[in-house]
Amino acid sequence: MTGQATFELDGQPVPFEPGQTLMQAAKAAGHYIPHLCWHPDFTAHGSCKLCTVKVGGRFATACTTAAIEGLVVDNRTEELDDKRRTLLQLLFVEGNHFCPACEKSGDCVLQATAYEMGMLTPHFDHFFPDRPVDASHPEVLLDFNRCILCELCVRASHEVDGKDVFALAGRGVKSHLVVNSASGRLADSNFAASDRAASVCPVGVILRKRVGFATPIGQRTYDVHPISQVDVDAQATPDGKQP
């Protein structure tokens, strides 16, 4: 018998090519596995843990687990979505996320995923960290309050732009994004608004100046369609960018 190899995702067969991860294969087949730090254009990171699935009864991250013939994978179960909801709540209280005042609202992957998972409150006490913004760059604002440490900008700057403008410093809950310049300010780095890193932030840290609220709230990407639909429909826009 020939035919493509498959694994089982929530009871449905998902075909895959050799070398694909569970995440890549699921997305290609139109299945949504929640994720924040994963992006089809970059090396998998495996840190946000939103894509935690159960493979043969054991927890694993879908973005780093190789697809193997015959695997039985649980994805959108009550148990896993409950864990995802808690992870989202942890991210919301770790930073300073105030959706009503955020320019990214409606285009924000964190917010959209929280809606998808039915997260109604942050649940935990807020940490209220002190994270000053960096408005030094003429074209781009950095609002670190919303950073979820996904390192997509770090990877984009390194892998695509070849610049290493961003890195993570610190340890544990003191981990924070730093900018590669002697002053630590974006304006003094070799960052450009045309960099891939400028458009990759899933939340509202890296924001283009002077275009705020160009699209009214209510008409933005995830205002119109839930992320579970947008994520699998968007087979990469022409420039490779996801909304």
Added chain:
Amino acid sequence: MTATLEAILDRHARQAHRLVQILHDVQDALGWLPPEALAAVARGTGWPLARVQGTANFYSFFHTQPAGEYRVRFSDNITDRMAGSAELMAQLCRQLWLEPGKLSEDGLVSVDATSCTGLCDQGPDLLVNGRAVTRMTPQRVDEMAGLIRERVPLDAWPADWFVVEDRICRRELLLDDPVAPGKVLRAALSHGAEGVLGEILRSGLRGRGGAGFSTHAKWRACRDAPGQTRYVVCNADEGEPGTFKDRVLLSSRFDALIDGMCVAALAVGASQGFIYLRAEYRFLLERLRRRLSQRRAAGLLGRNILGKGFDFDIEIHLGAGAYICGEESALIESLEGKPGKPRIRPPFPVTHGYMGQPTIVNNVETLALAGLIALRGGEWFRGIGTPASSGTKVLSVSGDVARPGIYEVPFGVTLAEVLAEAGGSDAQAVTTAGAAGPCLAASEFDRRICFEDVATGGSIMVFGPQRDLFDVAHNFAHFFQHESCGFCTPCRVGTSVNARLLDKLANGRGSPYDLDEIRRMHHLMQGASHCGLGNTATVAIADLMDKFPATFQRRLATPDYEPAFDLDAALSQARQLTGRSDAGAHLQSNQAAMAREARP
């Protein structure tokens, strides 16, 4: 400064993967890591400045802010706390007019707490500029404050303060009479690589770090993995609270470790080895390096060992204060100059380790035992212990026992036997894997120490009947908050949520709701975390809650929900500003806050 930095960079061939070692040298020369120095290191190594900062900021023992001529760090393990370390630290701060963690205004001294320093059998203890001072007392604190104020150099401090004892209380194979240098190597070279692997297989040797992975399987996988070169790494980063057996093995049986590493190198086909020594054990470094030199001079290490054409050398890399580097892939990241964050596995280090090459990472004790097995044979080793746990285990016993120290026991002994030997039979509880494992109650002391029953990396902390076990959970929660690497969401944020919940209980504001929340974090972090740290960070706390519910119930303010936010405490700043402390400046309900603030 420039000439100094250039010399340091040259000494390390300007290789970015030596960054942790470079930063140690820079800090030794300058007292801290000023921004200009980091910029020079970035230029010299070719790494982006932000990445150099990433490494410098990750490790507890690197200072990116001035930390003073005297940097005092009190070990903050629960055993140190039980011996009065918190009071001693407060006393020293008072005498030096200091706040913990802050540099004195004259830039002379800083005093802070640090995670377990591995001197639990002779605590309370501290590190001053990296040198260990054991058996601290209030009198010593008085004297120390005077010495610091008068700027007396450390070399002129009382020499007996710096004495670190090797308290070996029970010896079996490993701590018995040392083997004459060269004997193990001659035996191994006559067996050849396959012969050695065969003996290791027959011995049933399993990793002594706690996980108990088959040493033969690890070595065989490394030997069979494709690669240009192979590495042997000794994990001497024993950071588990309550563990100090590797310190004693390094100090008393270093030759056995070198022998074991040579045997491992022969088995897997490596010519370079590393010992990753935790920064807390820096006081051993010079002595260990000297011994390596002596072995090279004697033909027992380096090129053409024993004239048999076998090349293998060892370099010691110094860690910089990060518990997570005990995890093997984080340790390798650190060896490569990066923050110690665990890698995505697979691939495992046996195929993609140091510099992407096949690498074995083994515990000090495992390697030392492997040397003995090469000499005496796998059958001999298998004759000791239990069917699934051959050989002996070296235990670090501390806490409420009459004779704290090192006990080498055959696998299969009961906890009760160990407690009787150490003089701790009246214990109410024992943790058997430091902060990261179960807590056993007295009814479980007949359980056996072996992989089939109670697996342990060797940390045995004993809690007598007088202890409040809540303090243990509270201490562990803060330990993990401090030591989480921050890579994955559940561990990074979860350890902080946990520490806050335990703080709330400690402040007498807890409710049953908070106990449920701690359990919720336990269920999330177990399974969803990226590595063993997050997966085990709540095990001891959950065990304590299960087995000693009363100690937690006692801390609850109400049987219902209680907010962490304390309305009356929120007014304390206003009271301070207006100089008021009368009843009218307080919300009526809060007598406790009034009492707290009334104290001087």
